[in-house]
Amino acid sequence: MMLMSVENMNVHLGGLHIIQGVDFHVNEGELVVIVGANGAGKSTTVRTISGLNPCASGKVMFEDAEVTNMSAADIAGKGISMVPEGRQLFPELTAKENLLMGAFHYRKNRKLVQEQLETVYNMFPVLKKYEGRIASTFSGGEQQMITIGRGLMSRPKIMMIDELSLGLAPIVIESLFKVIKELNATGMSILLIEQNARQALKIADRGYVMENGVITMEGTGMELLNNEHVKSAYLGL
Amino acid sequence: MLNEEMQVIFIFIERKRHDEFFDIFIVQGDYMNLSAYINIIFNGICIGGLYGLTSSAWSFQCGALKFANFAYGASLMATMYLTYFGIREWNIPAFIVMPLILIFNFGLGMLMRKVLLKNENRGTQIITTMALNLIIINLVTFVFTGFPRDMALLEKRLYITETISIGATQFTAFCLSAVILIGFNTFLKKTWTGRAIRSVVQNRDAATLMGIQSEKILDQAFALSYLLIGISGMLLITMFQAEPNYGNYIQTIAFVVCVSAGLGSLSGAFGTGILVGVISALIQTLLGSQWNDIVLFGLFIVILLVRPNGIFVSKKNVAKTF
Amino acid sequence: MKKIIALTLSLLVLIGSLAGCGNSDGKGTTETKSTETTEAGTGKEYEPYKISMITQLTGDNTFGGNEYKNGAELAIKQLGGEINGRKIEMVFADGPTQEATLAEFERLYNNGSRAFVSGYGCIADRAFASMVDEMEATYLSLAWDADLIQGESDYFFRIGANVTDFAKGAIEQAAKIGEDYLKIPADELKVAFVYNTRLAHVMEPMKEKMAELGIEAVVFEGYPTDTKDFVPIITKMQSAEYDIFIPLQGVTDGTPFQKKMFELNYTPPVTFGAGVYYDTPIFAELGDDITNGIMTQSYTTPYIADDAAAGIKEFREEYEQIYGHAPLTHALQAYGGVYIYAKALESLDPADWDDTKKVAAAVKALDLDFGELPWYWGVKFDELNSNTRANQFITNQWIDGKLECVYPENLKTRDAIVPWK
Numbered sequence: 010m011m012l013m014s015v016e017n018m019n020v021h022l023g024g025l026h027i028i029q030g031v032d033f034h035v036n037e038g039e040l041v042v043i044v045g046a047n048g049a050g051k052s053t054t055v056r057t058i059s060g061l062n063p064c065a066s067g068k069v070m071f072e073d074a075e076v077t078n079m080s081a082a083d084i085a086g087k088g089i090s091m092v093p094e095g096r097q098l099f100p101e102l103t104a105k106e107n108l109l110m111g112a113f114h115y116r117k118n119r120k121l122v123q124e125q126l127e128t129v130y131n132m133f134p135v136l137k138k139y140e141g142r143i144a145s146t147f148s149g150g151e152q153q154m155i156t157i158g159r160g161l162m163s164r165p166k167i168m169m170i171d172e173l174s175l176g177l178a179p180i181v182i183e184s185l186f187k188v189i190k191e192l193n194a195t196g197m198s199i200l201l202i203e204q205n206a207r208q209a210l211k212i213a214d215r216g217y218v219m220e221n222g223v224i225t226m227e228g229t230g231m232e233l234l235n236n237e238h239v240k241s242a243y244l245g246l
Numbered sequence: 247m248l249n250e251e252m253q254v255i256f257i258f259i260e261r262k263r264h265d266e267f268f269d270i271f272i273v274q275g276d277y278m279n280l281s282a283y284i285n286i287i288f289n290g291i292c293i294g295g296l297y298g299l300t301s302s303a304w305s306f307q308c309g310a311l312k313f314a315n316f317a318y319g320a321s322l323m324a325t326m327y328l329t330y331f332g333i334r335e336w337n338i339p340a341f342i343v344m345p346l347i348l349i350f351n352f353g354l355g356m357l358m359r360k361v362l363l364k365n366e367n368r369g370t371q372i373i374t375t376m377a378l379n380l381i382i383i384n385l386v387t388f389v390f391t392g393f394p395r396d397m398a399l400l401e402k403r404l405y406i407t408e409t410i411s412i413g414a415t416q417f418t419a420f421c422l423s424a425v426i427l428i429g430f431n432t433f434l435k436k437t438w439t440g441r442a443i444r445s446v447v448q449n450r451d452a453a454t455l456m457g458i459q460s461e462k463i464l465d466q467a468f469a470l471s472y473l474l475i476g477i478s479g480m481l482l483i484t485m486f487q488a489e490p491n492y493g494n495y496i497q498t499i500a501f502v503v504c505v506s507a508g509l510g511s512l513s514g515a516f517g518t519g520i521l522v523g524v525i526s527a528l529i530q531t532l533l534g535s536q537w538n539d540i541v542l543f544g545l546f547i548v549i550l551l552v553r554p555n556g557i558f559v560s561k562k563n564v565a566k567t568f
Numbered sequence: 569m570k571k572i573i574a575l576t577l578s579l580l581v582l583i584g585s586l587a588g589c590g591n592s593d594g595k596g597t598t599e600t601k602s603t604e605t606t607e608a609g610t611g612k613e614y615e616p617y618k619i620s621m622i623t624q625l626t627g628d629n630t631f632g633g634n635e636y637k638n639g640a641e642l643a644i645k646q647l648g649g650e651i652n653g654r655k656i657e658m659v660f661a662d663g664p665t666q667e668a669t670l671a672e673f674e675r676l677y678n679n680g681s682r683a684f685v686s687g688y689g690c691i692a693d694r695a696f697a698s699m700v701d702e703m704e705a706t707y708l709s710l711a712w713d714a715d716l717i718q719g720e721s722d723y724f725f726r727i728g729a730n731v732t733d734f735a736k737g738a739i740e741q742a743a744k745i746g747e748d749y750l751k752i753p754a755d756e757l758k759v760a761f762v763y764n765t766r767l768a769h770v771m772e773p774m775k776e777k778m779a780e781l782g783i784e785a786v787v788f789e790g791y792p793t794d795t796k797d798f799v800p801i802i803t804k805m806q807s808a809e810y811d812i813f814i815p816l817q818g819v820t821d822g823t824p825f826q827k828k829m830f831e832l833n834y835t836p837p838v839t840f841g842a843g844v845y846y847d848t849p850i851f852a853e854l855g856d857d858i859t860n861g862i863m864t865q866s867y868t869t870p871y872i873a874d875d876a877a878a879g880i881k882e883f884r885e886e887y888e889q890i891y892g893h894a895p896l897t898h899a900l901q902a903y904g905g906v907y908i909y910a911k912a913l914e915s916l917d918p919a920d921w922d923d924t925k926k927v928a929a930a931v932k933a934l935d936l937d938f939g940e941l942p943w944y945w946g947v948k949f950d951e952l953n954s955n956t957r958a959n960q961f962i963t964n965q966w967i968d969g970k971l972e973c974v975y976p977e978n979l980k981t982r983d984a985i986v987p988w989k
Binding site: 278279282285286289293387391392393394396398400401402403411413486487489491495526527530531534535536538539 | 626627630631664765789790791792794795796797799800801803804806807820823824827830831832833
């Protein structure tokens with residue numbers, strides 16, 4: 010069942026036609042990956058879906074309703090959660106406060122907030138241990154955990170994760186991808202944006218390749234991993 | 247202000263010329279006993295606490311919300327005038343005037359934020375708010391005349407011992423300032439709106455992603471800080487005269503206090519305010535009133551050189567906002 | 569949208585600063601009378617003769633400014649509005665700042681004004697002293713410092729008291745009080761001297777005089793005019809031992825200072841104010857508890873003995889009747905200034921009044937004794953046009969809300985009560 014779809018999206022940024030007619034979709038429970046080189050337009054795409062950039066033309070559909078160009082706050086309320094590129098923590102809030110902010114749109118329901126917090130803590134026990142520490146003092150990988158946790162706190166139906174692996178050590182990246190896979194296994198639909206094509210495609214159900222603002226390829230994770238062009242351009246083989 | 251500085255320098259030169267500098271120096275403070283000093287210091291603490299509350303509003307606006315508001319002094323002064331006129335000249339009962347003043351300030355803050363401070367360019371903000379500062383001062387002078395306005399409230403003294411006393415109004419103002427600041431701080435730390443404000447300040451895009459209406463939150467935060475100005479103004483008029491340039495005086499103090507404390511630190515502003523009050527009192531006692539500005543600003547420069555991020559901000563907490 | 573806002577703001581700034589900087593754009597001119605007169609019997613018609621005054625009608629010192637205006641108006645009224653058959657009238661302009669005063673002077677001069685008298689504070693008199701000879705306009709300056717003497721002049725006259733003499737006189741008087749009432753000779757007298765640094769030019773001669781007489785200033789405190797908190801200074805006074813408190817303060821700082829002393833339950837043993845604030849009704853408003861017993865040194869005041877100066881009683885009574893409050897020194901000063909013109913014009917044929925040279929010469933030739941004019945001071949100019957008969961100062965004391973003259977002998981209405989019971 011199609012959860013979210015993007016149809017013929019066009020985005021202009023800084024006077025440039027960055028995204029030129031992009032189509033893709035995510036079905037319920039899927040882990041979909043978009044790979045591409047730096048500057049391909051991947052982040053711009055998800056930022057547009059979240060409402061941070063305006064969409065010049067095209068449609069974004071979520072649960073059969075159109076959400077194109079809705080305000081970011083409203084989109085968050087619909088169940089679309091984004092974990093932004095570069096962590097984007099609230100640097101001077103504690104880890105716990107960062108997580109709590111994810112629950113902002115249902116903050117009145119204390120019990121629910123508490124429950125969700127427990128869920129996140131179960132996934133990332135280190136956060137519980139140091140919940141009172143200022144977020145900027147955590148390591149890169151832990152900070153990524155905080156942002157993922159924060160994204161989870163909003164009880165989303167779909168999580169869009171932008172450039173999870175940027176600036177992290179390989180071993181950290183590996184454990185994070187494991188967490189993402191586990192998260193998907195619980196039924197969470199995930200749209201993963203990655204430069205690190207290999208790791209991402211390995212866990213993906215389906216994937217897209219984006220180059221210069223257009224989708225150039227589509228297929229299952231395995232198909233893309235074995236594709237010659239993908240292999241030479243993105244896998245270094 | 248400049249005129250006074252010229253006067254002081256003139257007097258300083260005169261004294262050197264007449265070679266009486268050291269005579270005067272020795273005479274000062276020679277005959278003062280301990281309780282006299284304690285009285286002066288207590289006085290300084292009370293006034294300093296009020297300066298702290300006043301400065302914290304500016305610290306919040308400038309350091310936390312990152313709005314350069316140079317109409318701050320004039321807003322405070324206008325509050326003082328309106329309070330005075332409401333109670334003394336138009337004979338509206340105080341318990342009606344007070345909430346009206348708060349509403350006025352809230353509205354003024356909202357208006358400023360929506361009209362003047364939408365432009366995020368710091369330089370533009372400085373210039374537009376300075377212009378607003380001039381406008382308010384001239385408007386007040388035009389409508390109310392430049393004659394100083396005094397609530398004419400004679401303050402009772404609270405006697406701790408026979409010789410040591412504290413002004414009742416000042417003490418109350420001090421306690422109120424502390425309570426309000428603690429309350430505001432708690433609001434920021436413990437309530438959802440407070441956290442939302444801090445989130446928006448620290449990372450606006452991320453806050454928006456969480457479903458927070460960032461622009462609206464900033465509007466509310468700014469208007470809220472104007473409530474602090476309203477309260478400060480009402481407290482100040484009970485103790486001091488209002489005159490059109492009072493705002494400039496307060497702005498300077500706020501600047502000194504906030505930058506010394508570290509922009510954005512609320513508790514730091516309160517503590518530094520008290521420090522400034524006490525130092526000021528001691529300077530006036532030991533050196534003479536005309537040294538007050540010179541020494542205070544001299545110290546300010548020293549502090550900036552030694553601790554550029556503020557006295558209360560250690561290196562690792564640089565960029566800390568609250 | 570942003571551009572429109574910026575433009576509107578710039579316009580507002582412009583308007584705002586214009587509103588505040590000067591109220592001189594024709595705002596403050598008032599004229600008392602404006603009718604033509606007929607020379608009795610000769611069939612000639614003369615324009616009313618204008619005496620102009622630029623004073624602080626708005627701004628920080630409206631009180632003093634308006635006192636001057638009132639005093640001048642009353643003088644015209646009591647003179648019957650005419651001299652030798654020709655009408656005289658006052659022309660007022662608003663000069664809250666020095667710039668405004670100079671601007672108004674130009675405007676009035678271009679409209680034909682050739683006879684001027686200072687407004688409250690005499691704020692632009694230094695400028696006028698250097699201008700009026702060339703412009704051939706007579707100017708009577710009411711209060712001046714020693715450095716205002718610009719050399720010989722045909723048109724600029726210092727009719728009032730020299731501030732330096734006043735300052736020294738205050739100290740001499742304080743010393744006299746110490747001797748006569750406290751039985752302490754001057755070289756053993758201890759004083760607490762507190763002053764607003766804005767009045768530093770008055771403080772300097774006082775300091776010199778104190779040194780000359782051997783008076784010790786146990787407390788010597790100057791504070792900037794925008795000082796708000798006086799607790800340190802007052803605490804120092806409380807801790808010190810002295811005989812007389814001599815404050816030199818303006819209205820805006822004097823009131824908080826006195827209030828603070830009252831709040832701290834502190835009354836100095838004897839207070840001798842060097843004029844300015846301590847003469848004003850604003851001080852009286854603080855109430856008898858604060859004002860009683862406080863002495864102040866003034867220029868000649870309306871409260872001298874009735875028989876000391878011709879017309880002083882009428883001046884006082886009519887002033888209070890018309891303006892609703894008792895007149896002060898300031899009103900009397902302006903009143904006196906107009907009277908000097910009156911005396912000079914009296915000595916001339918009205919036909920000659922429009923010849924400024926003749927009017928100026930008539931002023932210069934005046935020889936009036938003490939007591940001839942309601943303001944008690946006489947008029948006789950030395951070669952530099954300084955009035956040699958404006959050197960008598962008055963000491964007053966606040967007693968039960970009234971300002972009573974207690975010195976000198978020939979002008980006092982009662983003895984001083986020192987120390988206050």
